[in-house]
Amino acid sequence: MTTPTQQPEQPGALPGAMYTSPIPVRPTHLGHALASEWTKIRSVRSTVWTLCVFVALVVGIGLLVGWKTSGETYTDVPYTIPALFGLMLGQICLITLGVLVVTSEYGTGMIRTTFTAAPQRHRVLAAKFLVFFALAYTVSAVSITVVGLATAAINEIPSGPGENWGTSVLLGSLYVSLLGVLGLAVGSMLRHSAGAITAMLGVVLVPAIMPAFLMISPALRGIGETMLEYNAPNSLSALFGTAMYDGQAGGVPQLLALLGITLVAVAGAFALLEKRDV
């Protein structure tokens, strides 16, 4: 009979005497939750595959486009432009990953084990947000940079505004990572993978499709134009300096709008988390 501890079973232990563990007790903090969430996110295949698809899309499409363009293309846009096409598709990967980080726990029942191990639920959710955001941001920033550097190397590029591609890396990555964080927040509120992913696809696609219908009616034209300007693909293009629908905004207001929506969703996720049974 194996005992669960290494210490020898004390024959004299009286029933009723409290057991004391030989393992030293350490109070837990956010660092522990971060380490735990990092292990969770890296130890399932779906995470690795989703990120691989993301990198393949951004870098693969980026290199193809970069290879087929010539130096003159980049006189007024950053070298990272080829990454934009991959990002349009790749953002779906980050949204899916963000949603799955939390809904897979509800789907499998792991969440009960998680919250038993860490009853400070807000700490668990905060760790999920931080780990996911750091991962998504790093992977997208590296992918966009690789595309930018490769494009610059392939093409003979005349000096001009195209050299200022740093901003597009920082803000472009931020935009797609925030979409993922929004997915995580929505996933935490809906607790259902398919439901949350569908809701997020709606958030990304509906504002890109609806304006076509809204523009028909003069009364709704204003709304349609705002949607055209603020939908995810257009916002992302604007951050790369080549907005499809040219509003007056250069990407930053759209980024701030997404940040606002994301913060509201995150606040909602935290508020609901403490109230509901698991």
Next chain:
Amino acid sequence: MIELSGLTKRYGERVAVNNLTFTVRPGIVTGFLGPNGAGKSTTMRMILGLDRPSAGDVRIDGRHYAQLHDPLRQIGALLDAKAMHGGRTAYNHLLCLAQSNGIPASRVTEVLDTVGLTPVARKRAKGFSLGMGQRLGIAGALLGDPRILMFDEPVNGLDPEGIHWIRNLMKSLAHQGRTVFVSSHLMSEMALTAEHLVVIGQGRLMADTSMADFIRENSRSYVTMRSPERERLLDVLHAAGIAVADGPDGAVEVDGVAAPELGELAARERLVLHELSPRQASLEEAFMQLTAESVEYHAHDGDPGAVRGGPAPGGGATSGGEGQWGAGWGGPEQRRRKG
């Protein structure tokens, strides 16, 4: 030590757990017994802070669960064998739990060894059998070497060797001075492991007693008699002032009179007996009697074959209860699954 006071959980109109007050003490295995749907799992989820009580309070060594900063070091729980991500390996599943409580990774290897899962430590949990999942859940409960252990139906899905192992594990954990709280719907299982017994039915406390007392109070002894001259046997017993109850297949059951006395009585009256056997009602029957009123749906509507002639004296705790036993519990379970 787990202390519940007035713990109540309502889901809309339905009261799942109704004003439960009891204490689970260290050093012994406490069995938590009740029919399916009696509220055992809900109670355990409330102890772990997963469900919020509608009323009342539950404390772990004097503190609320949410106030525990290293809960795995205080209380280890096995709620559901499949409460894990199937895509994660056994080792990584335990590692992320260990990290969240600042438990060294070396401990993960130790508990995997304790539960005998070392050979499959790097395999993904989705390929595990129910028994292996159960062992992995137990490993998670043992991870923090906690003072309190809570197991919800731990023997489910285990093979006989595994059942033997978990019984000994629970006893040795309790012997080390830990609090061990284990739920089951099988009285026979509890009789082998638990020293103290908490019985609930329909969310209400039915009994909170030591196993020895429960056996003493609830196991009814009686004598089964069988005779070709059944009517005369009844007359003789009646004339001697002995109360009788109908047994199965025309048998007669006598309470409170020893078998030798009855045999001598029959001999005096020159009565042919085909059977004279002292019996003891099983603990399961006693348990069923205790919770009979609390079972939401009775078996009659589901399985008419299991219902016996009429209500026997002695509250229905008569022999031949096996059919009723299983069927009586199937009722609420089946309905709930459908609902």
